[in-house]
Amino acid sequence: MEQGKYWSGKIVLITGVCGTIGKELLHQILEYEPAEVIGLDNNESELFFLTIMYKEKKNVHLFLGDIRDPSKLERKFKGVDIVFHTAAYKHVELCEQAPRDAVQTNIIGTQNVIDAALANSVGKVIFTSSDKAVNPTNVMGTSKLMGERLMTAANAVLRGAGTIFTSTRFGNVLGSRGSVIPLFKKQIADGGPVTLTDPAMTRFIMTLNKAVLLVVESSVMARGGEVFITKMPIIRIKDLAELMIEELAPTYGFSPEEISLEVTGAKPGEKLYEELINDEEVRRTVELDNFFAVQPAFKNIYQDVDIEYYEKRNKKIEHCYNSSVEPAMEKEGLRVYIRENGLLEE
Numbered sequence: 001m002e003q004g005k006y007w008s009g010k011i012v013l014i015t016g017v018c019g020t021i022g023k024e025l026l027h028q029i030l031e032y033e034p035a036e037v038i039g040l041d042n043n044e045s046e047l048f049f050l051t052i053m054y055k056e057k058k059n060v061h062l063f064l065g066d067i068r069d070p071s072k073l074e075r076k077f078k079g080v081d082i083v084f085h086t087a088a089y090k091h092v093e094l095c096e097q098a099p100r101d102a103v104q105t106n107i108i109g110t111q112n113v114i115d116a117a118l119a120n121s122v123g124k125v126i127f128t129s130s131d132k133a134v135n136p137t138n139v140m141g142t143s144k145l146m147g148e149r150l151m152t153a154a155n156a157v158l159r160g161a162g163t164i165f166t167s168t169r170f171g172n173v174l175g176s177r178g179s180v181i182p183l184f185k186k187q188i189a190d191g192g193p194v195t196l197t198d199p200a201m202t203r204f205i206m207t208l209n210k211a212v213l214l215v216v217e218s219s220v221m222a223r224g225g226e227v228f229i230t231k232m233p234i235i236r237i238k239d240l241a242e243l244m245i246e247e248l249a250p251t252y253g254f255s256p257e258e259i260s261l262e263v264t265g266a267k268p269g270e271k272l273y274e275e276l277i278n279d280e281e282v283r284r285t286v287e288l289d290n291f292f293a294v295q296p297a298f299k300n301i302y303q304d305v306d307i308e309y310y311e312k313r314n315k316k317i318e319h320c321y322n323s324s325v326e327p328a329m330e331k332e333g334l335r336v337y338i339r340e341n342g343l344l345e346e
Contacts, residue, residue: 006220007032013080014039015067015113016087018046020176021128024212025084026050030057040065040076041087067109073116082219083125085113088144092132095140096268106143107150114154117163126219127151129169129227131204131274134281138269148227152296155225166222168215170230171204171274171323174343180237181343184244189252192259194241197266201237202273202323206230207341214290225296229276229285234323239331247335247344273324277317285317292317 012029016022017039029037039062041047047062054060065072067087077083088106089095095102110127117125129148132141151165172179187194211230218228241261249256266272277285277292284295329337338344 007034010034010081011036011038011079012082012084013037013077014084014086015041015065016085017041017062018043018050019086020173020208021212021215022084022086023050024208025086025215026054026060028209028212028216030060035059036061038076038080039063040067040073042066067112068104070112070115073112074119077116077120077122080117080120081123083113083117083122084128084215084219085110085125086128088128088147090130090140092138092140092269093267095143096138099139102139102143106140107146110147110150114150114165117165118154122163124164124166124219124222125151126215126222127165127167128215129167131169131171131276132271133169134275134278137271140269152225152227152298156296156298158224164222164224166218166224167227168218168230169227169276170206170211170214171232171276172206173208173211174205174338174341176208180240181244184241185248185344188245188248188254188259191252191254192245193262194245194259195262195264196238196241197264197270198272199236199238199263200272202234202328203237204232204274204276204323205235206232207343209341218291221291221293225299227294229292229294229321231290231292232276233337234326234328235334236328236331239328239334243331243335243338244344247338273322275320275322277321279320282317282320287317292321 007029012034014022014025017026018041026037026039036059042064044064047064051062063076065076067073087109089102113125127147130141130144133144133148136142136145148167151167155165174181184194214230245259246256249259277294281294284297286293
C-alpha cells in the first residue's frame, strides 16, 4: 500500500515524543499529512521547545504526560488510530542502578499503553524495542523483552477486529543521545582519553533516519503479535573510536596521536556483542526485504492471523542473528558510512 494513502485521515499518537526516536517519528509521519499527530512526554523543557518548533503545524498537538499515569493515557488515546510507543528508560547502567523505575516505566508503562489502546479501540500499537531484549543480561534488556511479550500477549487474546499490537526491534541508533558517539565526541574535545569497555565489542548500528523509516514501514505491514527486526550492519566499537579520533581530533586542536584509548572493562550487565534473533526464535522467523519478522510463539486463540505480508517473498532463516558471528563492517567502510550520513556533524 502506498504510504500517503495509508496515513491519510489517520490520528497518530507518539509516546516519548521528545526522545530521539519520537522526534524523528513526528518529523517523518508529518510528511505523509495525517489528520493529526499527538505527542506525549514527561520532559517539560524539551516539550516546550518542541512545541515552539511545530507551532505553525495545526495538526500537531503536544502534551505533558507520563505512561505511568493510566488515566492520562486513556483520555489522550480517544479517537486515535495508531500509537507509536517509544517512551522508555534506555540506559543500561542507570536501569541497573534503579531497576524499580525501569520496571515501572518499561513494563508497567507499556501495559498502561496496551490498556488505554484497548479501552479506546485504537487500530494499531507499535512498540519500539531493542536488541538488548534478546537473551537479556541486564535490567533494561529484560524490561524491553517483557514489553515485547506484553504486546504479543495482548494480541493473542483479541476477539474479532480488535487492536493490532506489534513490536519493532533494532540496534544502536548512531548519533542518538543513547549512543556512544556523543560520549566519544566529548572525550575527544576534552583531549581524551576515549574509553572502551572492551576492544572486541561489536554492535548492530543504524542511522536515525533509517531506523524510524523502517518503524513506520513495519507499522503498515503489522498483522499482529509479531516482532519486526530491521536488518542492519555490524561494527567494532574500537574501529568507531579510532575513526572518530582521526576525524575529530584536528577540529578540537589536537593531533590524533595525542588522544589515547583507555580500556575500562565491561560495565554491569553489558554484553560484548548483541543479538537480534536468538536460537529459539529462528524456527518461527521469516525474512523479508528490509526485515526479519518473528512470528508469535502463542497464536491468537480466537482467530487465525494472516501473516502473508504484502512483499510475498517470505523465506525461512537458518541461524540466529548475532553481532559476534556476522561479518563486521571494515573500518574504511565505516568511515564512508559515517561521512555519508553526517554522523559526526553537530
